[in-house]
Amino acid sequence: xxxxxxxxxxxxxxxxxxxxxxxxxxxxxxxxxxxxxxxxxxxxxxxxxxxxxxxxxxxxxxxxxxxxxxxxxxxxxxxxxxxxxxxxxxxxxxxxxxxxxxxxxxxxxxxxxxxxxxxxxxxxxxxxxxxxxxxxxxxxxxxxxxxxxxxxxxxxxxxxxxxxxxxxxxxxxxxxxxx
Amino acid sequence: xxxxxxxxxxxxxxxxxxxxxxxxxxxxxxxxxxxxxxxxxxxxxxxxxxxxxxxxxxxxxxxxxxxxxxxxxxxxxxxxxxxxxxxxxxxxxxxxxxxxxxxxxxxxxxxxxxxxxxxxxxxxxxxxxxxxxxxxxxxxxxxxxxxxxxxxxxxxxxxxxxxxxxxxxxxxxxxxxxx
Amino acid sequence: xxxxxxxxxxxxxxxxxxxxxxxxxxxxxxxxxxxxxxxxxxxxxxxxxxxxxxxxxxxxxxxxxxxxxxxxxxxxxxxxxxxxxxxxxxxxxxxxxxxxxxxxxxxxxxxxxxxxxxxxxxxxxxxxxxxxxxxxxxxxxxxxxxxxxxxxxxxxxxxxxxxxxxxxxxxxxxxxxxx
Amino acid sequence: xxxxxxxxxxxxxxxxxxxxxxxxxxxxxxxxxxxxxxxxxxxxxxxxxxxxxxxxxxxxxxxxxxxxxxxxxxxxxxxxxxxxxxxxxxxxxxxxxxxxxxxxxxxxxxxxxxxxxxxxxxxxxxxxxxxxxxxxxxxxxxxxxxxxxxxxxxxxxxxxxxxxxxxxxxxxxxxxxxx
Numbered sequence: 001x002x003x004x005x006x007x008x009x010x011x012x013x014x015x016x017x018x019x020x021x022x023x024x025x026x027x028x029x030x031x032x033x034x035x036x037x038x039x040x041x042x043x044x045x046x047x048x049x050x051x052x053x054x055x056x057x058x059x060x061x062x063x064x065x066x067x068x069x070x071x072x073x074x075x076x077x078x079x080x081x082x083x084x085x086x087x088x089x090x091x092x093x094x095x096x097x098x099x100x101x102x103x104x105x106x107x108x109x110x111x112x113x114x115x116x117x118x119x120x121x122x123x124x125x126x127x128x129x130x131x132x133x134x135x136x137x138x139x140x141x142x143x144x145x146x147x148x149x150x151x152x153x154x155x156x157x158x159x160x161x162x163x164x165x166x167x168x169x170x171x172x173x174x175x176x177x178x179x
Numbered sequence: 180x181x182x183x184x185x186x187x188x189x190x191x192x193x194x195x196x197x198x199x200x201x202x203x204x205x206x207x208x209x210x211x212x213x214x215x216x217x218x219x220x221x222x223x224x225x226x227x228x229x230x231x232x233x234x235x236x237x238x239x240x241x242x243x244x245x246x247x248x249x250x251x252x253x254x255x256x257x258x259x260x261x262x263x264x265x266x267x268x269x270x271x272x273x274x275x276x277x278x279x280x281x282x283x284x285x286x287x288x289x290x291x292x293x294x295x296x297x298x299x300x301x302x303x304x305x306x307x308x309x310x311x312x313x314x315x316x317x318x319x320x321x322x323x324x325x326x327x328x329x330x331x332x333x334x335x336x337x338x339x340x341x342x343x344x345x346x347x348x349x350x351x352x353x354x355x356x357x358x
Numbered sequence: 359x360x361x362x363x364x365x366x367x368x369x370x371x372x373x374x375x376x377x378x379x380x381x382x383x384x385x386x387x388x389x390x391x392x393x394x395x396x397x398x399x400x401x402x403x404x405x406x407x408x409x410x411x412x413x414x415x416x417x418x419x420x421x422x423x424x425x426x427x428x429x430x431x432x433x434x435x436x437x438x439x440x441x442x443x444x445x446x447x448x449x450x451x452x453x454x455x456x457x458x459x460x461x462x463x464x465x466x467x468x469x470x471x472x473x474x475x476x477x478x479x480x481x482x483x484x485x486x487x488x489x490x491x492x493x494x495x496x497x498x499x500x501x502x503x504x505x506x507x508x509x510x511x512x513x514x515x516x517x518x519x520x521x522x523x524x525x526x527x528x529x530x531x532x533x534x535x536x537x
Numbered sequence: 538x539x540x541x542x543x544x545x546x547x548x549x550x551x552x553x554x555x556x557x558x559x560x561x562x563x564x565x566x567x568x569x570x571x572x573x574x575x576x577x578x579x580x581x582x583x584x585x586x587x588x589x590x591x592x593x594x595x596x597x598x599x600x601x602x603x604x605x606x607x608x609x610x611x612x613x614x615x616x617x618x619x620x621x622x623x624x625x626x627x628x629x630x631x632x633x634x635x636x637x638x639x640x641x642x643x644x645x646x647x648x649x650x651x652x653x654x655x656x657x658x659x660x661x662x663x664x665x666x667x668x669x670x671x672x673x674x675x676x677x678x679x680x681x682x683x684x685x686x687x688x689x690x691x692x693x694x695x696x697x698x699x700x701x702x703x704x705x706x707x708x709x710x711x712x713x714x715x716x
Contacts, residue, residue: 041265042258042263044193079270080271080273081313081316082267084220084267085221088258088259088263091261092258092259092264095259126673127316129309129312131309132662132663132666133312134261134309137309157226168706305494311487315484344526351522351526402551438631439675440620441625443626446620447578449616450617450621488667491666491670492617492619492671496618
């Protein structure tokens, strides 16, 4: 079970990142920090004759990493009641690579295990639910298995350390991942 | 009542754009096509001593246009069960400019009227609901008034012309805007 | 295509009922007004040795009607951001009759077409969305096809007549049903 | 802080009840098992001249208990992706008693703390979210404070004992309630 975390925050050492690090203590995994890569917005060429054209950015490297792992933890603070732009940029380009014969996208994505780690303020246990539902629809659509998620209540740096229930959940995940 | 459409699609003349054009037939308005502007992802500096630093892109021009209008129509196809990256990039940077003394963001945003036009496939009347809820939370948070939305059922170019109910709604909006 | 409306309101001639009547003008159909039947809450006996026991109420007659039709229109005002108790009582007892050999519940429900007509106040286009999502989950679970829904904005008697878009939708449904 | 649990299950000693009992271990509280009371569906008389008329059932006793407590834990299994009929019957009648001068409903409800305990199968962490959103809307509407909720993954009797995270949360609540 090869584990990958995809970090969508624009800030290092944020609250979401803190959470996932607890879950992965002592566990081998790869980390992808999206803010370190140049990922352009998709240009929708699905319905043109020529199809998608190559994009001069870092996306294929990111995608290759994603496809090579079995268990993916999507880590994003809640920005404006949704995932960050960094992470949305990652998903939007799927539409291009689902149609790129060099990648066997659909087959490889199918069956991967998905986890979501997210944190936010403004009553995140309720206002964060549309985001969880969006992830649910995404995973359903491509056949990934939505294993679990955590919504942490934290805005300022370090605040997540007071969300004991979120931390408990990370311990439980750690236990599961160790098996 | 100064009207602005903010187009989040990566494709010109898409289905969402077709819809909003019906609603605005014969009505003076400004159009902002986000894909024509360079908008960088936010870097969250809320919690640093130095705060946000200037970003070398087109965002301030886009934001100035946004703030100068009273009725905003957000137009986005559904990409991966959410708004497009282009549009999410627009919202994420709000966090920066809410804290920029050169803009009176909070006061100016408060009370604006908001409409949402979105189109998609995969049973969009149900799977598009988390997106509508996200918009609802955003507008609540900043005190914009969520007037109405339309979810069109269309994926391929031109397909929206068969969604007669969505077109009816655009006619009704047109009627309202004319008053 | 045998059409059935299931009315969940506790009030005759309410706004939801007005809407569905527009959709069914000139169309043969059966009407089930739940408030005219005695339907007891379910007592969950799924996990007992003896299983469910017969209930002395009108449910089997209601269920038989439901199973005998192909296209079902669920009509309910929004009470406390959900369907009415009358309608929830109808669904809850499904759990009993899915397990009753006298009814071939699963086979017969599968493939039925479902429509939802609902009306409410308090910004129903947004606050009514959890109810639509609930219906979506119900129909998915039993394999009914969720064809369309309408959310009308109306509280006081007759108010629905001003919701021109909802009325337009009913006309469109009428057109579809006539085919 | 007077604590009340309102049990909406139709079964004694169910999974939701098990959870809440963990949260309340050693803590003084009152328990209301709705299935022990006769509660009729509401008949909507809001818009009639005569208004609501008295109902011959146990509702006023239930409501009086509810109003007399400060912290309310709503406990319901997920039936058909929503709260049970028993619990929906409880809420629907609020519409009557908000308008009954013998009760100062609005003032007394305002500010109460609300918790929700729910359990279900069929991927409840995602399919249970519309129910949580519905509770969120209800509490917002009457000014109750939505403190926290737990969704347990359990269908068969006793299954909840394997949902260690839900149990952890109950321990944390217990700790909070003890203060």
